[in-house]
Amino acid sequence: MHPEQILKEKYGLELPNPTIPSGFYTPVSQTGNLLYVSGHTPKLDGRLKFKGKVGTDLSIEEGQEAARLAAINCLAAIKAYIGDLRKVKKIVHVVGYVRSADGFGDQPKVLNGASSLFNDLFGESGSHSRAALGSNELPGGAAVEVMCIVEIC
Amino acid sequence: MHPEQILKEKYGLELPNPTIPSGFYTPVSQTGNLLYVSGHTPKLDGRLKFKGKVGTDLSIEEGQEAARLAAINCLAAIKAYIGDLRKVKKIVHVVGYVRSADGFGDQPKVLNGASSLFNDLFGESGSHSRAALGSNELPGGAAVEVMCIVEIC
Amino acid sequence: MHPEQILKEKYGLELPNPTIPSGFYTPVSQTGNLLYVSGHTPKLDGRLKFKGKVGTDLSIEEGQEAARLAAINCLAAIKAYIGDLRKVKKIVHVVGYVRSADGFGDQPKVLNGASSLFNDLFGESGSHSRAALGSNELPGGAAVEVMCIVEIC
Numbered sequence: 425m426h427p428e429q430i431l432k433e434k435y436g437l438e439l440p441n442p443t444i445p446s447g448f449y450t451p452v453s454q455t456g457n458l459l460y461v462s463g464h465t466p467k468l469d470g471r472l473k474f475k476g477k478v479g480t481d482l483s484i485e486e487g488q489e490a491a492r493l494a495a496i497n498c499l500a501a502i503k504a505y506i507g508d509l510r511k512v513k514k515i516v517h518v519v520g521y522v523r524s525a526d527g528f529g530d531q532p533k534v535l536n537g538a539s540s541l542f543n544d545l546f547g548e549s550g551s552h553s554r555a556a557l558g559s560n561e562l563p564g565g566a567a568v569e570v571m572c573i574v575e576i577c
Numbered sequence: 578m579h580p581e582q583i584l585k586e587k588y589g590l591e592l593p594n595p596t597i598p599s600g601f602y603t604p605v606s607q608t609g610n611l612l613y614v615s616g617h618t619p620k621l622d623g624r625l626k627f628k629g630k631v632g633t634d635l636s637i638e639e640g641q642e643a644a645r646l647a648a649i650n651c652l653a654a655i656k657a658y659i660g661d662l663r664k665v666k667k668i669v670h671v672v673g674y675v676r677s678a679d680g681f682g683d684q685p686k687v688l689n690g691a692s693s694l695f696n697d698l699f700g701e702s703g704s705h706s707r708a709a710l711g712s713n714e715l716p717g718g719a720a721v722e723v724m725c726i727v728e729i730c
Numbered sequence: 731m732h733p734e735q736i737l738k739e740k741y742g743l744e745l746p747n748p749t750i751p752s753g754f755y756t757p758v759s760q761t762g763n764l765l766y767v768s769g770h771t772p773k774l775d776g777r778l779k780f781k782g783k784v785g786t787d788l789s790i791e792e793g794q795e796a797a798r799l800a801a802i803n804c805l806a807a808i809k810a811y812i813g814d815l816r817k818v819k820k821i822v823h824v825v826g827y828v829r830s831a832d833g834f835g836d837q838p839k840v841l842n843g844a845s846s847l848f849n850d851l852f853g854e855s856g857s858h859s860r861a862a863l864g865s866n867e868l869p870g871g872a873a874v875e876v877m878c879i880v881e882i883c
Contacts, residue, residue: 529714551606552603553605556599558713
């Protein structure tokens with residue numbers, strides 16, 4: 425099934441327009457058959473939907489939603505670059521940062537919001553390595569930032 | 578000499594069982610001849626051995642031990658994936674995060690615990706580029722997290 | 731025009747000597763035609779020129795200068811490795827960390843100091859993807875740390 429169809433049927437979501445880079449960089453950069461996807465935050469319609477620190481301002485569940493939205497924005501950037509998400513051969517690697525309140529250590533749970541999405545949409549090809557990190561501050565006060573490396577056909 | 582033999586003779590350590598991912602990701606992900614190894618924390622027998630912030634809760638020396646253990650866990654994941662550490666052609670790149678107390682700036686010293694291990698076990702092939710970062714919080718309260726990119730034969 | 735000539739004409743700067751690694755790693759590590767460049771801080775003549783947290787100790791403009799200097803140090807490392815910056819085929823990916831005061835969210839603006847430099851010096855080949863992160867602490871109290879992945883001819 426087409427990844428976008430799974431997004432619709434399982435999550436009830438459409439792939440949004442790609443977010444506009446907040447600086448002098450490109451959303452996606454290719455070398456060989458690898459795409460380096462810029463760090464994406466949980467923006468929707470040009471505005472950050474999830475701001476604050478997970479553990480105080482946001483619950484784990486809200487953090488997971490934020491991570492999922494950041495991952496969806498990565499996919500929107502990839503689609504804008506390659507035209508069709510079926511050209512994704514493999515989600516290789518994901519790095520995610522969770523803006524963390526003092527003592528918050530559930531970054532892996534939060535980032536499962538992104539990882540689950542990749543697994544659901546791409547099946548075996550969505551299986552990726554990952555690093556889950558905490559951060560005190562992120563761009564615009566975002567709760568989460570997700571970047572990824574993707575192999576294409 | 579076999580990397581595991583050096584680990585035994587120089588450090589008195591056996592390669593532990595690989596740690597179980599704390600989320601919906603895989604320990605190692607391959608693209609071409611590159612392995613992206615997930616972020617690993619200083620776990621031993623399924624429990625975090627080094628928790629807290631380096632600079633207050635832990636000394637630099639303890640942080641170095643933590644970094645070494647995280648690096649060893651990376652190697653255990655690599656071995657589980659490729660079967661034999663002699664298939665490692667090159668440790669390409671290491672990124673390490675040190676959970677840092679206010680004003681702590683010795684992340685490079687701490688991460689030398691990981692870098693020394695790679696250099697010792699793989700000789701010239703262990704020579705890698707590196708980024709040493711500080712972080713306010715890490716998964717489970719871990720003191721250190723290490724990820725790496727490895728080229729295999 | 732030669733990247734170093736642009737650096738001179740547009741920025742009035744010479745490429746400095748490469749900084750000496752602050753640990754057991756190498757400034758640049760190659761796999762295939764990709765260079766992984768270690769995290770570099772805003773050092774000049776062996777000393778950190780920009781220390782502190784952006785948002786309190788440093789302004790955004792000072793942070794941008796710091797990011798530019800860290801990027802220049804990346805280029806000095808690349809030149810030392812490949813001999814001539816004209817062998818750079820593409821700046822693929824940039825990751826930058828800004829040591830951030832509480833509530834500071836302008837990491838992208840700060841890192842534009844690095845991104846602008848890459849764009850100016852390499853034109854279309856300088857176009858890169860990027861992740862901009864905040865951090866509570868960085869090596870030696872540095873205000874910024876920049877690492878990059880570069881494709882060479």
